[in-house]
Amino acid sequence: MSIRVVELFAGVGGFRIGLEGYPRKEDSDYHIVWSNQWEPSTKSQHANLVYKNRWPEANHCGENIEEVIENRFFEIPDHDLLVGGFPCQDYSVATTLKNSRGLIGKKGVLWWSIEAILRRKENKPKYLMLENVDRLLKSPSKQRGRDFAVMLASLNNLGYAVEWRVINAAEYGMPQRRRRIFFLAYHNSTDIFRRINETEIKEDWLVTDGIIATAFPIKDLTEKVKRGSIQKDLIKVSEEFNLEGKDSPFENCGLMINGEFTTVKTKPNYSGSMQTLGSKLIDKQEVPSEFFISDEDINKPKGWKYLKGSKSEVRETKEGFKYNYSEGSMVFPDALDNASRTIITGEGGKSPSRFKHVVEQDGKLRRLTPIELERLNMFPDNHTKLEDITDTKRAFFMGNALVVGIVKKLGQELSERINENINQEQFA
Ligand SMILES: C[S@@+](CC[C@H](N)C(=O)[O-])C[C@H]1O[C@@H](n2cnc3c(N)ncnc32)[C@H](O)[C@@H]1O
Incomplete structure (x- = not known):
């Protein structure tokens, strides 16, 4: 099986190494079919030099992703999995009369590049794997959690379910204390989406059955599970989300499907070896x-x-x-x-x-x-x-960059689930 991957904001290729291995393992399920990286406000594009040096055959694009989407969208090939680590920015949205779509995010805010690819692709990627700093769950300070809510709302509107977790690599035996939010999204055409939908007690997915939970086990829950809904109207989410609340409703572990989210604070469950500086x-x-x-x-x-x-x-x-x-x-x-x-x-x-x-x-x-x-x-x-x-x-x-071992583990678990489903279909 080959899972076609587009790597956005590729930097020096952390996602690619995590998914394909370096050099690419022959039996890897993943194949990067297109990658993109562009460093704003600098002429020399050093990350691209490294990327091309490491993967001379890569179908790598070194231009601003916003311009590629605007002028040459056809260059982005169809793919099954979209991956990328992007900056935590202001995700508020606004309407302009000039804009025929009626809704725009601010230029330069890279979430909207991801959203545009998902929205405009006729054959939408079935899966997403994204990384960001953990404060995304709590920003901005005057409307805690709004930015993440905007992202969840836009993914929900595009037909995706999302599971997320803040992972500190060192707590799973990796050599750096680096705490980042990772989220996986599944399109409603996938078996994984169907399974989440059929899971009655959503926290079962978060604690044991989910892809993140299997790759990065957590202890049994001791904290209260919280639930909430995300509106469909992005402008309303942007303007009204958590106006009164002091704290973000989003904890370090969560799941959103059909606009309903379940979230809870969790602790890692790991007793394997540790790596030191x-x-x-x-x-x-x-x-x-x-x-x-x-x-x-x-x-x-x-x-x-x-x-x-x-x-x-x-x-x-x-x-x-x-x-x-x-x-x-x-x-x-x-x-x-x-x-x-x-x-x-x-x-x-x-x-x-x-x-x-x-x-x-x-x-x-x-x-x-x-x-x-x-x-x-x-x-x-x-x-x-x-x-x-x-x-x-x-x-x-x-x-x-990121701790490659995290992407590797998430990638292994994701491809196992996808393979499981293909095998089941074959024998059905
Ligand atoms: C957080 S880093 C991701 C690093 C990557 N995961 C790695 O392993 O090296 C985000 C990257 O997005 C790139 N970037 C920023 N704005 C961009 C744009 N408009 N188009 C394409 N890439 C952009 C930055 O130069 C940076 O390398």
């Missing part, structure tokens, strides 16, 4: 000298020690306004016997920082090398290595 380090002899931090850089004013440390001080704004600023200390150096903290896009470069990782190796302090950052995301070693691509840029790619 220490186990991902390369030998000290292989670390280029610029990654080591001198005593001077550690101790100087506004140096590493100061930035990592706790502080309580008076600061002044540009306008001369004085205020008290305080913050606690960071672990310095980072613990080697635990999964790493979240990799951030600013992880590269020599300048001292509060958030960059610093490790102590054989008595010396240093930053992490690009290979180590790749390992923490479970990418192959040197995946992003290419002439003219700086270490800082490589770190940026990893800050933007």
Whole structure:
């Protein structure tokens, strides 16, 4: 069986590696038939260089997805699964009289590119696998949960059921504490949709029967299950959702089908092996000298020690306004016997920082090398290595990417369910 995949916002190909393997495993059920990546406001498209270097045969498009959709929609081939990690933005919607569809999301807001592909494709993809930061469930601050509600409403209107979970990769034995929301959507033409629809007690799907629950088991529920409905009218959802409520109604685990959602706070259930930051380090002899931090850089004013440390001080704004600023200390150096903290896009470069990782190796302090950052995301070693691509840029790619092991597990479970269904149909 071959599941045709379109990879949006592809970066350096985290979804592709997770689904196909790298190099692509011959028996992989997944086949990326088209991918797209474009970095706004920069001429050099370094992620595309990496992508094309790794997959020279790829049907890869390096242009703004909004322009592709607007001018050359026909280029996006039919596919079974749409995947992508996209930024958390403002998903409010508005009407304009000029717009014949009557409804638009703001330009540059990438959710609407996903929505447009789903809406305009005659042969809609049957499945979606999407990733985002976990605050999506709670944003914006004045109308908590509205953005996710807009997404659920648009998927519901397009005929999809959605299951979601916030997954911290380290809680399932992966080497980085990276907490992200993953959601899977199933079109109403699929057997999976039918099964969810037939499940009377929806929390059974969330706790045991669902695809996410099988790939990433959770403990028996101890928290109260909450339910609610999502309106069909996107503008109403945008304008009216949770106007009075202080908290988002969406918990870290949930399911929406036919406009009704069931959601509950859950805890991971994992007792397998754990991976540590220490186990991902390369030998000290292989670390280029610029990654080591001198005593001077550690101790100087506004140096590493100061930035990592706790502080309580008076600061002044540009306008001369004085205020008290305080913050606690960071672990310095980072613990080697635990999964790493979240990799951030600013992880590269020599300048001292509060958030960059610093490790102590054989008595010396240093930053992490690009290979180590790749390992923490479970990418192959040197995946992003290419002439003219700086270490800082490589770190940026990893800050933007995802822990590949999560996509791999979700992909395995999804393809098993799809295969199960095909086999059942054959013997029916
Ligand atoms: C969160 S990152 C996804 C990274 C990817 N999952 C990976 O493994 O590397 C989002 C990506 O979307 C890209 N992007 C932003 N705006 C875009 C647009 N208008 N069209 C296409 N890609 C865009 C960014 O350059 C970035 O690489």
